[in-house]
Amino acid sequence: MTIDPVLKANIARSFQRLNLEAAGSFPGTGALSDALNKLAPPKSATPTSISLQQGPSTMFPKAGVDCWMRAVHSFLVSAALTDVSPIWASVAGYYSSHYSVRAIAHILGCFQLFRVGQIVQREFSGNQLQCTYSRKNGSDREHKIYWKFVKANSLFASDPLFTENDSTRDPSDAGHRDFANYKDFLQNFPTFHPLDRVHLRERIQKISSIEFTAPPIPSVSRYPDVESVQVVAYHRLVRFRELLDDILVDNNNFWTVHRNPPWARDLLDYQLVDSRLDAARVAGG
Numbered sequence: 001m002t003i004d005p006v007l008k009a010n011i012a013r014s015f016q017r018l019n020l021e022a023a024g025s026f027p028g029t030g031a032l033s034d035a036l037n038k039l040a041p042p043k044s045a046t047p048t049s050i051s052l053q054q055g056p057s058t059m060f061p062k063a064g065v066d067c068w069m070r071a072v073h074s075f076l077v078s079a080a081l082t083d084v085s086p087i088w089a090s091v092a093g094y095y096s097s098h099y100s101v102r103a104i105a106h107i108l109g110c111f112q113l114f115r116v117g118q119i120v121q122r123e124f125s126g127n128q129l130q131c132t133y134s135r136k137n138g139s140d141r142e143h144k145i146y147w148k149f150v151k152a153n154s155l156f157a158s159d160p161l162f163t164e165n166d167s168t169r170d171p172s173d174a175g176h177r178d179f180a181n182y183k184d185f186l187q188n189f190p191t192f193h194p195l196d197r198v199h200l201r202e203r204i205q206k207i208s209s210i211e212f213t214a215p216p217i218p219s220v221s222r223y224p225d226v227e228s229v230q231v232v233a234y235h236r237l238v239r240f241r242e243l244l245d246d247i248l249v250d251n252n253n254f255w256t257v258h259r260n261p262p263w264a265r266d267l268l269d270y271q272l273v274d275s276r277l278d279a280a281r282v283a284g285g
Contacts (some may be wrong), residue, residue, distance in 0.1 A: 011245050068103040161215040179220045216231055245259070
């Protein structure tokens with residue numbers, strides 16, 4: 001993975017201060033959104049920048065890792081529901097993808113504030129930290145903002161695994177999720193037989209071994225497209241992990257603690273088939 005040197009330095013810098021804290025510690029629930037809400041200027045038609053203290057700034061990478069752990073957990077739920085409930089396997093798999101994208105957005109400094117209706121972008125300006133608040137429009141929904149923000153970044157712009165998630169198009173992650181969530185008369189209810197841990201590991205191993213030449217973005221026309229939902233979700237959560245592993249080569253204390261969650265340790269190895277990765281990246285340019 002080729003990473004822009006400035007982007008790499010900024011992400012590494014945002015994690016650097018976490019080495020000075022108790023390894024693995026997270027702030028209280030809602031700490032980042034609460035801090036950013038308090039700092040929010042009045043809504044304005046033009047973006048407003050303010051100085052940002054180290055405290056709130058260090059919570060951006062923590063929020064990213066927290067969201068990534070949600071992605072891992074949601075993926076396990078999706079895999080466990082593969083045969084039990086195609087509806088919820090699809091929805092949980094979608095949220096795994098969404099949490100991975102949101103995790104990337106957070107480590108890149110983007111955070112949406114629902115309560116004050118603004119979008120925050122943390123930026124490095126020399127030795128100064130700044131936070132730019134932009135007015136959130138009615139069409140700026142979370143499932144568009146974070147995906148669009150990540151896709152606009154140079155690291156992901158040509159990566160076919162990451163899209164702008166336009167629910168009005170097919171294939172589309174959000175479109176497939178919306179179909180599972182909102183369409184009437186799906187009538188897709190198999191007998192409820194949950195997977196045990198052995199079968200769950202086997203299912204995850206199968207997902208991690210599926211080869212493709214282009215990411216199989218889920219399609220409504222193939223609903224329930226559970227396999228595609230799970231394959232791209234798995235690749236996205238692995239991509240986040242690889243990104244931080246590549247950048248934090250000095251074994252950042254915080255990331256070292258959380259890169260292998262204990263509750264998923266016997267189920268996930270975060271491995272991919274190399275030929276598949278290479279082909280997908282070539283397809284993206």
